[in-house]
Amino acid sequence: EVQLVESGGGLVQPGRSLRLSCAASGFRFDDYAIHWVRQAPGKGLEWVSGISWNGHTNDYADSVRGRFTISRDNAKKSVFLHMNSLRPEDTALYYCAKVSGFLSGPLDYWGQGTLVTVSS
Amino acid sequence: EIVMTQSPATLSVSPGERATLSCRASQSISTNLAWYQQKPGQAPRLLISDASTRATGIPARFSGSGSGTEFTLTINSLQPEDFALYYCQQYNTWPPKTFGQGTKLETK
Numbered sequence A: 001e002v003q004l005v006e007s008g009g010g011l012v013q014p015g016r017s018l019r020l021s022c023a024a025s026g027f028r029f030d031d032y033a034i035h036w037v038r039q040a041p042g043k044g045l046e047w048v049s050g051i052s053w054n055g056h057t058n059d060y061a062d063s064v065r066g067r068f069t070i071s072r073d074n075a076k077k078s079v080f081l082h083m084n085s086l087r088p089e090d091t092a093l094y095y096c097a098k099v100s101g102f103l104s105g106p107l108d109y110w111g112q113g114t115l116v117t118v119s120s
Numbered sequence B: 001e002i003v004m005t006q007s008p009a010t011l012s013v014s015p016g017e018r019a020t021l022s023c024r025a026s027q028s029i030s031t032n033l034a035w036y037q038q039k040p041g042q043a044p045r046l047l048i049s050d051a052s053t054r055a056t057g058i059p060a061r062f063s064g065s066g067s068g069t070e071f072t073l074t075i076n077s078l079q080p081e082d083f084a085l086y087y088c089q090q091y092n093t094w095p096p097k098t099f100g101q102g103t104k105l106e107t108k
Helices: none
Strands: A003-007 A010-012 A018-025 A034-039 A045-051 A058-060 A068-073 A078-083 A092-099 A107-110 A114-118 B004-007 B010-013 B019-025 B033-038 B045-049 B062-067 B070-075 B085-090 B103-107
Touching (some): A034 A107, A045 A078, A045 A092, B010 B019, B019 B033, B019 B085, B070 B085
Parallel strands (some): B010 B103
Antiparallel strands (some): A092 A114, B004 B019
């Protein structure tokens, strides 16, 4: 069974940092890209970042570029989202999702999300 | 950047009836489009990929169609569990930044 489990969310002050983790199981992890998608309270889905199967290709939404960094450790079957200079508008439920391909494609499995709240 | 526009924002349909949701891309995305369903308190779930291919375990009452810039998600014989939010997403270009803003399917 494919499982994605996010962790690392919490309450953080503006300007501080947080690292989210996404632990995967149930599939050949190093064959697939992983993306992060967030959802602010009461809002729609916003793509945040994605990383290819081998970690060599990644990109970010304009709203987080330069502040967030995505990485992966295939040996640990995990993807990380390092979030710096957090802003109140980064408050959201952050989902990691498995891509059906090695870089891009439909998001065929999702975790349950980890909540990030940026507030003083 | 490709902009995905969903319509309507809210759709009111009676159980047992058919629902038709639309998604338009600002430029051609071939058939590189996915539909997701999200229920309150749950993560999104993939319904349709490649514009018309049902994901594993998705009932046959869900169908997708379209190509280029115009896409449709049709749900026949609506069941109580189908009332939810629906999003489209393009993955024709890297990065696949854009989701539609969503359509809320509610009971009439």
